[in-house]
Amino acid sequence: MFRKRIASVLTMAVLGLVPFVVLAEPAAAATSVTDNYISNLSDLLLAVALPITLLVEGVLFYAIWKFRKADEAKPTQENRRLELTWTVATAVVLMFVGLAAYSAMGSPYVLPSHTEAQQMMDQPNTTSIHVDAYQWSWEFHYKHNGTNFTSSTLVMPANKQIVLEITSRDVDHSFHAPALGLKRDAIPGRTNYIATRLNSSAVRSQPYQLYCAEFCGAGHSNMLANIVVMNQSDYNHWADQQVQAAQNASSGSSSGNASTTSSTSTSSTSTSSTSANGSSTSSTSTSSTPTSSTSVNGSSTSSTSTSGTATTTSATSSAALAAPEARGAA
């Protein structure tokens, strides 16, 4: 009799699983190592929680149906074996959840400590990007081949170790890129880290959306930025362009001895030397403002980057941001 009861409860539990299995969406490929850890943990906990939920619900509905005509409840009698069973079973489930969570959250790719992040950044192959949050936008600071530049779009290479150093200038914010499985608070006076490695599947033509996930004032809902994931060669190309634009900007801003190289002979003299020439300032195409406002020491490039090479690089730089995948295919 007891076995029959157990069998019917288990049958109901298994039947209850069917709609979940049928309706479940196939899991999308993980975009990053971090995303992989989090998705695996979520799937594992769901796989354990579903049968337990269905078993408990099965017992509940069975009892409701079985005793639907019982007029008076009979007091239960002490059953030590049963009490021990559910105590131990609960402990086992909680231990499992704790260990599974620790195995994911203990990884430096999910929650890196200060030391772990510093060790990664010391490795020569790591791309480190400083993320600056403020009311109400984001700024991304890079150092590439010894030159600093700033971008308003977060561009990251795939298949490379990345460390983001996240800080805030004013109030608490939170860096959240759900599609890449990345989230960390941005707190003034303190640096938090994200360490990850993006998969090749994360490279695509459309940018990902970065959100602020901490209510930070009137402009909070507009505190967005684009994230572009490029393959390694495209990323290097983009970074080289930013470096060149930054160097042009710095040489343009220090107007006294600017553009000492070949530009003096050609017509594409930079605007900084217009006082000397006066006549030929022709090719000052202001439309060449790069989409990711490159700057060195706070001075913007849009005013001065007029030499022939600078205009072409900034033009291709915006093309690279728009469609890195198309560029990769070409």
Ligand SMILES: [Cu+2]
């Ligand atoms: Cu914010």
